[in-house]
Amino acid sequence: MNAPLQSLSIEPITAPLKGKVVLPGSKSVTNRVLLLAGLARGTSRLTGALKSDDTLYMAQALRQMGVSVEQPDATSFIVRSTGALQAPDAPLFLGNAGTAVRFLTAASALVRGTVVVGGDANMARRPIAPLVAALQRLGIDATAPSGCPPVTIHGTGLLDGGEVEIDASLSSQYVSALLMMAGCSRRPVRISLSGPHIGAQGYIGLTIAAMKAFGASVASTDDTSWTVAPGGYTATDFRIEPDASAATYLWAAQALSGGDIDIGFPIADFTQPDAAAWRVIRSFPHMPAVIDGSQMQDAIPTLAVMAMFNATPVRFVGIANLRVKECDRTHALATQMQRINPGYAREEGDDLLVFPDPDPSATAKNVRIETYDDHRIAMSFALAALKIPGLSILNPGCVAKTFPAYWDTLRALGVRIHPGD
Template identity: 65%
Template structure:
């Protein structure tokens, strides 16, 4: 199934979806492993990896910085590095890849000259000021005049700072970026949170696990403090688990249609935060009246689409950070769900409230995706039950799940390419 069509119309299967689909490798872990392998002297072999727009941007940026990144097969990277990064001849263009942008902004301090990190129009609206402030406090010369990319970092092969306090209220990626950088410092680095607010803390656990796999030494004296020793990294062979965020769409498709989809990995085997959504998905059509999405942010659009067919209304809380993702996902989900039935979803402050409607109130709709892969994939779930759901710009799923449409088709979902209205 191609993703070059301007739009795809989904035909409800009218039967349980059954079959085996293996979701792609974790984007979050793949981009962490690529960077850590690039900072390690020697050759690292990464298996089970995701090949998508986001990870290709990371891989290409590392190549620009003197790292050899080979792709021996569809799910592997072989990374060979001298353990240092060179200043690239041109700016690093990272599209709308948030992980790559935040992680490389920090890692650029270890380069041997100036590095400019930029992205597309969407990325240039995504905040990075808290990370820039944290890096500056470590003695790194960095500037982002708009508070968003582009960012200029004047790398000096290291940095002198020994302590930093980070405001992680908008994103845990700021913390992960500094943690991975810290092992390349000249001294032990103490990293502390400013306050208790932090987006999706579980992703920091992913970062720490990957760092330790590549030889880092990290202590955590309390829930808001980490001490990273200046060990650098060593090359390693590293296997990447499937993407839990991608798995949520398959878990939801199974439950919405009463089917049986084998994704090859039990929910309890995932270490990513979004796997927590499995228990909620399994509760459908009796989702709880309130769902705190703060620690499984990328699963919220999936759950919101399911909530449209729940037995009772659902309020999603703790999701203010979704407003600064690839798009404003709170507004996007409210707007696009309401296209299917008036009053189906509304914004209430930073909450999203989904109020199920009688099935006869649903109507065909063209769904705007805002160049956001998660809006496309989650709203496609509604098309499993509602006739006439058309997804505009379906190719945006290439950001993290290039084979999404093919996988749905393999399960028996009919997808028809159409010209956008």
């Protein structure tokens, strides 16, 4: 087996990038429908799916819990389930897959027996206490002594229903996890926010749409509370849309190069929140002076790197949640920009300020970008390398988390990429 590449060097482009690319399926949708298919009695066929580290961790965990998950081709899963999850023989290891850890933490309450949900060293630093506290308020025996994974759940195989408030300011995934679990309750479950703030509200809509596709009934009178009716899920065939977060890198590459890149999917058809980044990207090089990233968090690394080449400075606000992603993305972005040019960026509280350089070709040479094992840091700084000579990306294999073909996709568009030293 070949050793993983330590770095990749990227040559600045000399011509507009043009071509047609195939985007991976949405990670967010794939991991939602994998779980829902696992909770549904019967056979579900999921097409257009993402096959990446995060989704393969979810698929393997479901197998450990007695669900049959087959992979007939590169973009499909066939899921067969009795509609009930079984206690696994060993802890569930989910790497640094936040969706998988949070969704399975809640779903494990439906298991009769003990489930331990954990991941790698990075996941052991990502907060999950608000979700655990909400499960406890529903009468579920769940503990996470450090406030982060691993989480131990002693399930009874039943969820009686009830009402629960949750603090979702750190992540909307907490709410999505409770919603999907609630579909299997014996009585209605009402979930409400304990405060007005929620990370990426749009992902709640994504969850509810997926639940309804699998037969669930979810009612809501506003954006702060939801009632899920009992009844469980029904197996179904589901087509997964392309990943909007992945699309942002291609939209940005097109804008930065003045090119023409066909992603093969109409922008108006995306239902994922990060698709909102398109409106900002198309304004380049006159991006807004203030960009609120609260509802398109995974697109912020893309937009921040683009801002290095904007006509005027940009302040990113509403991004406090970026500090508890795969890494502290705000600090990572600022630090790596400053290594290229000390004047490029600074942090102010939880805001990120980016100051363009009128002559990016005159910035520091031979900078090796630290990616912090974070796929979005790697993919976004590859965009900077399209304009700035001498940049290389460390640990390029981390893109396998959500976009395994990223480097090949850039090469197919004409970007020259070489193994680093």
